[in-house]
Amino acid sequence: MAMVISGRKSSQNVKKQNRVSSAAKVVAVTIALAAGLGGIAMPQTAYAQSYSFSSVTIEGNDRIEGETILSYAGIARGQSISAGELNDSYQRILGSGLFESVDLIPQGSRLVIKVVEYPTVNQISFEGNRRLKDEDLSGIVQTQIRRVFNPRVAEEDAQRISEGYSQQGRLAARVQPKIIKRRDNRVDVVFEIFEGGVTEIERIGFAGNGKYSDGRLRRVLATKQAGLFRAIVSKDSFIEDRIEFDKQLLSDFYQSRGYVDFRITGVNAELAQERDGYFVTFNIEEGQQFTVGEVLVSSDLPDVDPDLFQSKLKLRSGVVYSAARIESEIVRLERLAIREGLNFVRVDPRIERNDRDLTLDVEFQLTRGERIFVERIDIEGNTTTLDRVVREQFRVAEGDPFNPRAIRESAERIRALGYFSSADVEAREGSTPQQVIVEVDVEERPTGSIGFGGSYSTDSGIGANISFNERNFLGRGQQLDLSFNTSFESNQYVFNFADPAFLGRNMTAGFASSYVEDEDDDSDFSTTTGTFRPYLDFPISDNGRLQVRYTYKYTDFGVPDEPDDPADETVSGIIRHEAGLGPRHESSLGFTYNFDSRRTGLNPNAGVLLEFSQDYSGLGGDTTFAKSRVRAIAQTKIFNEELTLRASFHGGAIAYDRGQSRETDRFSTGPSIMRGFESGGIGPREINSGNGIDDSLGGNYFAVARLEADFSLGLPEEYGLTGGVFYDVGSVWGVNDGYDDFVGTGGKIVSEDFELRHVIGVTVYWNSALGPLRMDFTEALQKNKYDKPLNFNISVSKQF
Incomplete structure (x- = not known):
């Protein structure tokens, strides 16, 4: 009796057919055995049928070698096999994924294997895709041209494409693989794609929050609600991985504010019935806010003086507890230990909780760590960036004691460079257990840009600008800026260069140079200014930096010839006098000290910026002067961070020993410093009603105080609109003394004395697709008769 085992794979449902085929084979074997044994009288013993083949014939294979098929079958010549083993051979051949159907036909001592091969893939195409390009989809699918077509793989490819659209928030996307048969057993594979719309987040809510409003917490998240401007908002789609990132952002937000028990109990994401929107709710438990209690330093090491370390602590009782504060103190103590020659000293913080007064006592225990050294630092993945640029971010070198915290900080500095799309830093055991190898794996990204633009204004007419910026010049980590801006009234050329790791240290060395030709809007005079300024900038404390510089400056005035009739004069007498002094060369040394409490980021609700600069001229050149500027800003957030209060002061003074100040040297405020007035709209000016002259002269001194408050407008956060009020x-x-002698005929100097201007206004901030914009609506409460008010101004918003 002959038993035939056969089957065919369906391209529509491979797994289901396999199960059915297997079951059919079992039934067929059972029926065959029953038929073969039907003529034997009971109760004789029944023996399972077995086969032994002296030859095997393979039919239907064109591309696949017979030996390959026999290797899958696993049947040796003359070997006795059972019906079950024959079925296993069939399953192995069919499971190879090379054949659409397989038939095993025993014919006495000969086995015939009939196969129908799957076709080869002639071409792969995608239809209906607009959001994802063909080259992107080609990198996703596993089906390949000139390879055997496998329906199971094609179905998996369709699922992979769908997942790619899901990552863009298009959960309704559908993908259907189709085949088009060609000659010579070839097929074209077509993935028909229906992309569907973006599954937007219609609403983000919170349950369990009492200290902070929903609006404040929504501003913490990377995910945003969809709204009126959803066409230009890129973060309003539902992406599961982003929700996980948002959970971490929420935890960091609360814990940095002393809520050490904060936890997220769950996130509910409900899909709308139309599958076009999600409603996301974060269920949270805030807990209580803790402050720092007692702060101590202890040690059981004989060579460590705890009092020395205690005196260096900056953490004080009563401040809001934050893990960032603790981390900062650990770093400070470890650095002190290294300076004292104490290697392998580990700082372990021990926190004791006091629920009665909601404080956390902090004990920094200095213990002896393991004696582990850095064997070497391996860097991979950088094709443009030099190894030394990455190595400069490490504060340790080969042979130094290994400090895991220092390695983590180095990893953060590498990522902060902005040169790499990803940067992984790991430590593994080296050649001995007492050594580690630090491995750095980076993936570079573009760091340069070229910009072309145009502009038009009623004041300056048509303008054009070209710029080139490179943040990693020649892979050396250096910054290079080139720009050219031109209009009917101004031409500006800028060339800047900076090396932020000069001599391999945390020091920036560079130079800034510019050449500007500018014509006054209201007069016929022009100025030409050229500047070259090399500088060094370096830290002198955790929050303080110092810049020292040399400045060479060239200035010149261009004025038309003096007319015969004074009534035809278009340039003020003082400007004409300053122009008559000829070109001026200035050579000066200067410094800027900057203290910014935000550098350590220990208090997320408040910050202070203090900046003082001075320049002294007299090292050659035509003048001797001292020029000073000061800037001070303080900011805090109140009412659970719903209201931001900010106070700032800007001031400056210039005094000459040799020579006199000119219009290009004196101070002139604009809307960025004193709101409510045009650039040069307040301060000394020369006016002459006879010929219409009204030229700003600038002042030797200026002082501006600004008070402002920013708040929510109550609009949905996705609109990106907030408001503020201010008082300047x-x-x-x-x-200069004696300038009355140079005033033109019939003219006079006005506003040369100290006179306060008072301005109030409201501000609308818009986080637009073009960038953060600021719109100021102002009203001058007190102004001078000759001032130039500006009731509305729009500018790029700058965050403190």
């Missing part, structure tokens, strides 16, 4: 008071005053 300031003045620009002081011109």
Whole structure:
């Protein structure tokens, strides 16, 4: 009797057919055995049928070698096999994925294997895709041209494409693989794609929050609600991985504010019935806010003086507890230990909780760590960036004691460079257990840009600008900026260069140079200014930096010839006098000290910026002067961070020993410093009603104080609109002695004395697709008769 085992794979449902085929084979074998044994009288013993083949014939294979098929079958010549083993051979051949159907036909001592091969893939195409390009989809699918077509793989490819669209928030996307048969057993594979719309997040809510409003917490998240501007908002789609990132952001937000028990109990994401929107709710438990209690340093090491380390602590009782504060103190103590020659000293913080007064006592225990050294640092993945640029971010070198915290900080510095799309830093055991190898694996990304633009204004007419920026010049980590801006009234050329790791240290060395040709809007005079400024900038404390510089400056005025009739004069007498002094060369040394409490980021609700700069001229050149500027800003958030209060002061003074200040040297405020007035709209000016001259002269002194409050407008956060109110008071005053002698016929100097201007206004902030914009609507409460008010101004918003 002959038993035939056969089957065919269906391209529509491979797994289901396999199960059915297997079951059919079992039934067929059972029926065959029953038929073969039907003529034997009971109760004789029944023996399972077995086969032994002296030859095997393979039919239907064109591309697949017979030996390959026999290797899958696993049947040796003359070997006795059972019906079950024959079925296993069939399953192995069919499971190879090379054949659409397989038949095993025993014919006495000969076995015939009939196969129908799957076709080869002639071409792969995608239809209906607009959001994902063909080259992107080609990198996703596993089906390949000139390979055997496998329906199971094609179905998996369709699922992979769907997942790619899901990552873009298009959960309704559908993908259907189709085949088009060609000659010579070839097929074209077509993936028909229906992309569907973006599954947007219609609403983000919170349950369990009492300290902070939903609006404040929504501003913490990377995910945003969809809204009026959803066409230009890129973060309003539902992506599961982003929700996980948002959970971490929420935890960091609360824990940095002393809520050590904060936890997220769950996130509910409900899909709308139309599958076009999600409603996401974060279920949270805030807990209580803790402050720092007692702060101590202890050690059981004989060579460690705890009092020395205690005196260096900056953490104080009563401040809000934050893990960032603790981390900062650990770093400070470890650095002190290294300076004292104490290697392998580990700082372990021990926290004791006091629920009665909601404080956390902190004990920094200095213990002896393991004696492990850095064997070497391996860097991979950088094709453009030099190894030394990455190595400069490490504060340790080969042979130094291994400090895991220092390695983590180095990894953060590498990522902060902005040169790499990813940067992984790991430590593994080296050649001995006492050594580690630090491995750095980076993936580079573009760091340069070229910009072309145009502009038009009623004041300056048509303008054009070209710029080139490279943040990693020649892979050396250096910054290079080139720009050219031109209009009917101004031409500006800028060339800047900076090396932020000069001599392999945390020091920036560079130079800034510019050449500007500018014509006054209201007069016929022009100025030409050229500047070259090399500098060094370096830290002198955790929050303080110092810049020292040399400045060479060239200035010149261009004025038309003096007319015969004074009534035809278009340039003020003082400007004409300053132009008559000829070109001026200035050579000066200067410094800027900057203290910014935000550098350590220990208090997320408040910050202070103090900046003082001075320049001294007299090292050659035509003048001797001292020029000083000061800037101070303080900011805090109140009412659970719903209201931001900010106070700032800007001031400056210039005094000459040799020579006199000119219009290009004196201070002139604009809307960025004193709101409510045009650039040069307040301060000394020369006016002459006879010929219409009204030229700003600038002042030798200026002082401006600004008070402002920013708050939510109650609009949905996805609109990106917030508001503010402000009050500015300031003045620009002081011109050179004897300038009354140079005033033109019929003219006079006005506003040269100290006179305060008072301005109030409201601000609308818009986080637009073009960038953060600021719109100021102002009203001058007190102004001078000759000032130039500006009731509305729009500018790029700058965050403190």
